[in-house]
Amino acid sequence: xxxxxxxxxxCVDGPSGSxxxxxxxxxxxxxxWHLLDSGALYRLVxxxxxxxxxxxxxxPTLARLAADLDVQFDATAAGAEKIMLEGEDVTRExxxxxxxxxxxxxxxxxxxxxxxxxxxxxxxxxxxxxxxGRDMGTVVFPEAPLKIFLTASAEERASRxxxxxxxxxxxxxxxxxxEEIRVRDERDAGRAVSPLVPAEDAVCVDTTxxxxxxxxxxxxxxxxxxxxx
Ligand code: DC
Numbered sequence: 319x320x321x322x323x324x325x326x327x328x329c330v331d332g333p334s335g336s337x338x339x340x341x342x343x344x345x346x347x348x349x350x351w352h353l354l355d356s357g358a359l360y361r362l363v364x365x366x367x368x369x370x371x372x373x374x375x376x377x378p379t380l381a382r383l384a385a386d387l388d389v390q391f392d393a394t395a396a397g398a399e400k401i402m403l404e405g406e407d408v409t410r411e412x413x414x415x416x417x418x419x420x421x422x423x424x425x426x427x428x429x430x431x432x433x434x435x436x437x438x439x440x441x442x443x444x445x446x447x448x449x450x451g452r453d454m455g456t457v458v459f460p461e462a463p464l465k466i467f468l469t470a471s472a473e474e475r476a477s478r479x480x481x482x483x484x485x486x487x488x489x490x491x492x493x494x495x496x497e498e499i500r501v502r503d504e505r506d507a508g509r510a511v512s513p514l515v516p517a518e519d520a521v522c523v524d525t526t527x528x529x530x531x532x533x534x535x536x537x538x539x540x541x542x543x544x545x546x547x
């Protein structure tokens with residue numbers, strides 16, 4: 319058990335485009351806690367696999383890549399995220415849609431998930447951790463005092479993702495993206511290990527049509543009710 323294992327964890331799980339990334343970053347800043355972007359770890363395994371020309375169904379080799387992943391999560395001077403893989407800045411590549419698609423494939427492999435488990439738990443440090451993913455509340459931090467499951471309609475999730483990608487300068491068609499998200503969510507929810515499902519004790523928050531401020535107000539209420547702020 320690491321020294322920070324007593325630190326509280328707030329789990330935020332949900333499908334692509336449900337607002338997890340935005341909510342987790344705002345919550346982390348508001349509380350002054352650490353952040354685990356577990357999706358980025360799966361995306362990095364997919365990127366490392368592409369670089370090493372490892373097939374996305376070569377489970378033992380992918381699990382080794384996941385176990386040995388040399389990554390660093392930093393911030394630029396302006397506070398933007400910066401993700402390094404083997405010393406190289408891969409921030410933009412990590413966020414591309416094809417990386418997300420490959421990540422969803424490697425994330426369905428039990429040995430890869432197992433290889434990333436300890437690495438994810440190492441992020442648990444004082445004063446606390448905000449954990450963003452699909453199985454934070456069900457598998458990685460089952461003892462967490464607050465588990466939130468964010469959802470939003472499929473249309474809204476696709477249009478948020480579209481906006482995000484455009485802001486990053488990537489070209490994407492809304493219809494194509496909606497279909498990609500549907501396939502990815504189906505795979506994430508239907509896989510045999512750690513599928514995307516709310517934990518039994520998760521609070522579901524539907525963000526459809528609710529501006530970020532409104533979602534954050536609801537989440538701050540939940541945080542306060544648990545005595546976590
Ligand atoms: O949240 P994201 O889009 O960055 O996640 C990329 C993929 O990784 C997503 O399709 C599902 C997978 N994933 C997962 O299986 N478990 C997690 N805890 C986080 C992400």
